[in-house]
Amino acid sequence: MNLKLILFSPTGGTRRVGEALADAIRTESDNCETFELCASAEAVRLPTFTANDMTIIAMPVFAGRVPSLAIERLRQTEGNNARCAVVAVYGNRAYDDALIEMHDVAASLGFRVIAAIGAVAEHSIVRAYGHGRPDADDIRELQSFGRHIAKKIANGDDTPPSTPGNRPYRKPVYGPYPKANRRCDACGACANGCPAGAIDKDNIKTVDKQKCISCMKCVAACPKGARGVGSLLRFIIARKIRKGCATRKRSELFA
Numbered sequence: 001m002n003l004k005l006i007l008f009s010p011t012g013g014t015r016r017v018g019e020a021l022a023d024a025i026r027t028e029s030d031n032c033e034t035f036e037l038c039a040s041a042e043a044v045r046l047p048t049f050t051a052n053d054m055t056i057i058a059m060p061v062f063a064g065r066v067p068s069l070a071i072e073r074l075r076q077t078e079g080n081n082a083r084c085a086v087v088a089v090y091g092n093r094a095y096d097d098a099l100i101e102m103h104d105v106a107a108s109l110g111f112r113v114i115a116a117i118g119a120v121a122e123h124s125i126v127r128a129y130g131h132g133r134p135d136a137d138d139i140r141e142l143q144s145f146g147r148h149i150a151k152k153i154a155n156g157d158d159t160p161p162s163t164p165g166n167r168p169y170r171k172p173v174y175g176p177y178p179k180a181n182r183r184c185d186a187c188g189a190c191a192n193g194c195p196a197g198a199i200d201k202d203n204i205k206t207v208d209k210q211k212c213i214s215c216m217k218c219v220a221a222c223p224k225g226a227r228g229v230g231s232l233l234r235f236i237i238a239r240k241i242r243k244g245c246a247t248r249k250r251s252e253l254f255a
């Protein structure tokens with residue numbers, strides 16, 4: 001079996017979840033390839049699929065939805081009846097309609113959706129929420145989900161999951177937009193990695209709000225810690241989601 005891991009992981013949490021699952025699903029003889037869609041438009045590479053492939057599509061949750069750029073890039077593929085597990089990775093508040101959105105998009109592209117997972121990673125704006133996750137307990141849980149999916153594949157069981165979520169999906173919410181502070185020395189690391197082309201190399205301290213998807217990749221990419229969401233705005237966001245993030249959420253498997 002060929003296992004293809006399709007990721008959109010601006011700050012690495014989605015990648016860690018996807019890789020833990022992939023490790024549990026694949027056997028030693030399986031070939032596993034990773035495709036990162038959260039990259040500059042020129043760097044994005046997409047696989048082709050056959051009915052013998054298994055794919056994991058893992059994407060982060062932004063305001064209860066999947067980032068539209070991630071969906072736009074995924075839509076450039078065709079599933080060709082490959083088996084698929086969709087994974088919505090969220091920062092311990094909620095995944096809301098993101099998982100059903102991923103299920104719908106994957107099915108519309110011709111994937112056989114056999115599993116859906118909501119998994120927790122550190123919140124990429126308010127890092128105190130879900131701090132350090134996925135942790136060892138999460139990885140163990142994800143690995144057991146992976147083994148369950150592997151069994152489903154071995155048994156030829158293609159039953160689609162009852163994926164939770166609402167249709168129509170929630171309305172998308174935009175922002176916050178990170179910007180540079182005085183420590184910025186215009187090295188360009190943020191602009192090079194921006195998946196949306198929202199940072200102009202000649203005017204590095206600002207961001208094009210029409211293009212920015214608020215993914216925080218520029219914040220993670222900055223070697224000087226010179227880019228971020230202002231502390232007041234972060235405080236306001238932290239207050240707004242505090243209740244929703246108060247208890248530890250567990251990952252959930254629908255298969």
Ligand SMILES: Cc1cc2nc3c(=O)[nH]c(=O)nc-3n(C[C@H](O)[C@H](O)[C@H](O)COP(=O)(O)O)c2cc1C
Nearest residue numbers: 009011013014060062063064091093094121123124
């Ligand atoms: C703009 C934005 C909106 C977010 N909205 C949610 C949300 O609705 N629910 C939630 O639990 N986490 C939310 N998060 C947290 C991310 O889903 C979480 O940190 C995820 O792991 C990010 O993926 P990454 O680590 O691959 O970048 C949001 C993060 C960002 C940047």
